[in-house]
Amino acid sequence: MSTSTPATDGPPAVVLSGITKRFPGVVANSDVHLTVRTGEVHALCGENGAGKSTLMKILYGMQHPDEGTIEVAGKAVRFRSPADAIRAGIGMVHQHFMLADNLTVQENVVLGAEALHGIGGRARKVILDLAKSTGLTVDPAVLVERLGVADRQRVEILKVLYRGAKVVILDEPTAVLVPQEVDELFATLRAMQQQGFTFLFISHKLDEVRAIADSVTVIRRGTTVGTADPKAVSSRQLAEMMVGSELPSPETRESTVTDRVVLRVEGLGLVAEEGTRPVLDGIDLVVRSGEVVGIAGVEGNGQTELVETIMGMRRAHHGRVLLADRDVTRLGTLARREAGIGYVPEDRHRQGLLLTQPLWANRVLGHQTREPVAKGPWLDLAGAKRDTERIVADFDVRTPGIDVPAAALSGGNQQKLVVGRELSGDPVLLIASHPTRGVDVGAQALIWDEIKAARARGLAVLLISADLDELIGLSDTIKVMLRGRLVADADPASVTPEDLGSAMTGAGSTSAAVAELGGGE
Amino acid sequence: MNPSEAPATVPPPRKSRRLPGWAVGVLGVAGAVVLLSTTSYLTGVPQLTSTGTIQTAVRLALPILLAGLGGLWAERAGVVNIGLEGMMIMGTWGAAWAGYQWGPWAALVAAAVFGALGGLLHAIATVTFGVNHIVSGVAINLLGAGLTKYLSTLVFFPLSHNPRESPAVPKFDTYSAPGLSEWLGDLEAQQRVGLSDVAGILRGLVTGVSPLTMLAIALVVGSYLVLWRTRFGLRLRSCGENPVAAESLGVNVYRHKYAAVIASGALAGIGGAALVLNPGQPGYLEGQTNGRGFIGLAAMIFGNWRPGGLLGGAALFGYADGLQLRSGGKTFLALVYGAVLLLAVIVVWQLVRRRWFAAAGGIVAAVALYAVYYSVDEVPSELTTYAPHLVTLIVLAVASQRLRMPAADGVVYRRG
Numbered sequence: 001m002s003t004s005t006p007a008t009d010g011p012p013a014v015v016l017s018g019i020t021k022r023f024p025g026v027v028a029n030s031d032v033h034l035t036v037r038t039g040e041v042h043a044l045c046g047e048n049g050a051g052k053s054t055l056m057k058i059l060y061g062m063q064h065p066d067e068g069t070i071e072v073a074g075k076a077v078r079f080r081s082p083a084d085a086i087r088a089g090i091g092m093v094h095q096h097f098m099l100a101d102n103l104t105v106q107e108n109v110v111l112g113a114e115a116l117h118g119i120g121g122r123a124r125k126v127i128l129d130l131a132k133s134t135g136l137t138v139d140p141a142v143l144v145e146r147l148g149v150a151d152r153q154r155v156e157i158l159k160v161l162y163r164g165a166k167v168v169i170l171d172e173p174t175a176v177l178v179p180q181e182v183d184e185l186f187a188t189l190r191a192m193q194q195q196g197f198t199f200l201f202i203s204h205k206l207d208e209v210r211a212i213a214d215s216v217t218v219i220r221r222g223t224t225v226g227t228a229d230p231k232a233v234s235s236r237q238l239a240e241m242m243v244g245s246e247l248p249s250p251e252t253r254e255s256t257v258t259d260r261v262v263l264r265v266e267g268l269g270l271v272a273e274e275g276t277r278p279v280l281d282g283i284d285l286v287v288r289s290g291e292v293v294g295i296a297g298v299e300g301n302g303q304t305e306l307v308e309t310i311m312g313m314r315r316a317h318h319g320r321v322l323l324a325d326r327d328v329t330r331l332g333t334l335a336r337r338e339a340g341i342g343y344v345p346e347d348r349h350r351q352g353l354l355l356t357q358p359l360w361a362n363r364v365l366g367h368q369t370r371e372p373v374a375k376g377p378w379l380d381l382a383g384a385k386r387d388t389e390r391i392v393a394d395f396d397v398r399t400p401g402i403d404v405p406a407a408a409l410s411g412g413n414q415q416k417l418v419v420g421r422e423l424s425g426d427p428v429l430l431i432a433s434h435p436t437r438g439v440d441v442g443a444q445a446l447i448w449d450e451i452k453a454a455r456a457r458g459l460a461v462l463l464i465s466a467d468l469d470e471l472i473g474l475s476d477t478i479k480v481m482l483r484g485r486l487v488a489d490a491d492p493a494s495v496t497p498e499d500l501g502s503a504m505t506g507a508g509s510t511s512a513a514v515a516e517l518g519g520g521e
Numbered sequence: 522m523n524p525s526e527a528p529a530t531v532p533p534p535r536k537s538r539r540l541p542g543w544a545v546g547v548l549g550v551a552g553a554v555v556l557l558s559t560t561s562y563l564t565g566v567p568q569l570t571s572t573g574t575i576q577t578a579v580r581l582a583l584p585i586l587l588a589g590l591g592g593l594w595a596e597r598a599g600v601v602n603i604g605l606e607g608m609m610i611m612g613t614w615g616a617a618w619a620g621y622q623w624g625p626w627a628a629l630v631a632a633a634v635f636g637a638l639g640g641l642l643h644a645i646a647t648v649t650f651g652v653n654h655i656v657s658g659v660a661i662n663l664l665g666a667g668l669t670k671y672l673s674t675l676v677f678f679p680l681s682h683n684p685r686e687s688p689a690v691p692k693f694d695t696y697s698a699p700g701l702s703e704w705l706g707d708l709e710a711q712q713r714v715g716l717s718d719v720a721g722i723l724r725g726l727v728t729g730v731s732p733l734t735m736l737a738i739a740l741v742v743g744s745y746l747v748l749w750r751t752r753f754g755l756r757l758r759s760c761g762e763n764p765v766a767a768e769s770l771g772v773n774v775y776r777h778k779y780a781a782v783i784a785s786g787a788l789a790g791i792g793g794a795a796l797v798l799n800p801g802q803p804g805y806l807e808g809q810t811n812g813r814g815f816i817g818l819a820a821m822i823f824g825n826w827r828p829g830g831l832l833g834g835a836a837l838f839g840y841a842d843g844l845q846l847r848s849g850g851k852t853f854l855a856l857v858y859g860a861v862l863l864l865a866v867i868v869v870w871q872l873v874r875r876r877w878f879a880a881a882g883g884i885v886a887a888v889a890l891y892a893v894y895y896s897v898d899e900v901p902s903e904l905t906t907y908a909p910h911l912v913t914l915i916v917l918a919v920a921s922q923r924l925r926m927p928a929a930d931g932v933v934y935r936r937g
Binding site for chain 2: 062081082083086092094098099100101102103107108110111112113114115118119159
């Protein structure tokens, strides 16, 4: 069933045939077939909840298939645990990094594989050699909590290689990277491919799949739809295979920007630790009614702090925040929310939802003082449930009911719930941090549509995103953030992701390409 | 391809003002000695650094140290062990039961076994059945107290005619460093500023040393080596930091947690034995532990979940306890004066770092303490009895802000 470029002869690296996996109430995988040839980069595409993760967990021994067989390098295998998979030469880089922050890089790498080279100097030497031969340079002695995202990913890949894996599963490896880092990662992968490594690349970013993969298998609703040659099909065709419908686009057509200022930030400054560089430095920002202002920036350059300062979760050291001419600098978070700020946090698990609580309880969060979930000093549970039903219907949250815990929903549906909640109660300003991170194409389209519709109704939106296409498509104005400062403006009508990317890393921020394009204010 | 050129995602490295752990320890010890000898000089209370005080402090620090070490093992593996107190109580009973029949070494072994049984119970509850760690720990504390009460009525009452007390338990012989001890004694007797204080402290450490003390020190060093220098220790710590990641790498999280919590119980049990085998005690006594398991936990938190820091914390609590027990309220008042001196140093430091608020707080506290020192002649004995508990409270309130506990500590982990 596969069609495209081979790398070496011999039996395929991995063959999955007829894999079926049932969980109580759902069939996660049914009759999945997948053939990965040795030395290729094989992409696995599908919406969130389509069953990619379960399939990879089966291949990595974390789940056991109810039916079907697994062959690795021509031999049938049964994995009882990840240790078995590792022994068979399969390694996995998880989407959410599996690293212990308080251990060093070396400790993280050798953990579980101490028998190979011990945990001391010998292991260190092996790690350095590996790093050198693959280009995954990182200092083994440093604590993981000090590392940025791209470095953590390198550690994850090193971990897998250290165990002697020849087949590496990469679960959405680019979700957290900026374009330049993605390019680096791809360069690394290609170099390693030359050395005989095989990669299984899970993604729903189709451009990237087409850039790196030798063949691509699409999975939809738990079963494989087919395998294609990425050089021969377009992104649109792939997307249609994935969702079976038309491709959404973040593009907004006509401007709805008015001249009524909703949010004005003046000279905002924030110092995280005494004596260090400020994380926010003299931020001036205006968001008008009907306007989407996008903030571009590599993660860790102050976007999180900016949002949290505007939300009142951190106290600004300098400057003011005005919401429709009202100074809210000294107000707490709840008061700011009551004043009409909606907030889609960057990490819905950490800040947006109580995973173990039912959906209607999550509806109450942040609205606990307002209609329709509260009446005077009391919570209005009936009202909360009614309004949750409304969100579930209007935002197409796919759930068996509003009494299931939030954890039971897929990422996309959780995010739809959060967006629905934050757009409730007629906010005047929406702060959206990575609103479509880690959600599938369908949910992404819906969230984009809702933001666009709210914008058309006059909502002011402050958008932070690592997805540059989303940022360019949705925004009316883009500002580039670097080391706690807004360093450049960009015009979404003409800027390219590459321009933005180089401005974000500081490489081209002064090259004036972006600043000249910009006509922000 | 040059991966090292992605500077924007890498947070700037913090200023490398971090000293290695041993240097911090040496500085801390030196600072403490300087502080004590200054206080002793200014207040004219030589007992602060006398051999006797230090000896008592060491004896009293041992149970706290061992309990804290038990806490360290459990919490490094991600299990909060608030049941240390109960395991310690079981250790005291086991030590007395085996000790009066077969001598001190048997007492140690039996205490470890009894404590380990408590640990096993905690492990079964928290690891296998996913019970909240605090709930299970509290249950074990109650169980330890109740069970030993029953057992001592059953076993000890016919022998000692007191259900709350065991027959006398033989103690270890103690050893002194020959020559060194006498020389330091001479030096101490000369009452020279500074020098005699150091001599007194050293003499307290090398005179009348019980094998139990040496064992405890060996256990601290051994715990460090096992937890930080072996494969087993790395795996154990990974269970406390990120058990999901550990499991994904083939680490058997349940087994390591079991091992850690059982070891934790055994250490707490030995801590109980240290109470029973203390020369000042006849043997098992009901209520003997008197919250030392909790203080051990506090010492561990004070020590930032590290063996060296834990040693410092145990020494601090043991010293506070020893001082009040041996010399009473007047000497303890001198310690208040010492606290004022310490606060003065801290205030200067905060002023240098331009932390006005912290400095102001320090000044207020220092003035208040000095007022206490100035206005009373003697701390009432009702208060000094609770010295270790008070010190625990104050130290934790002040120190708990910059600590780094294991990331998954206290989180119930379920496989899969």
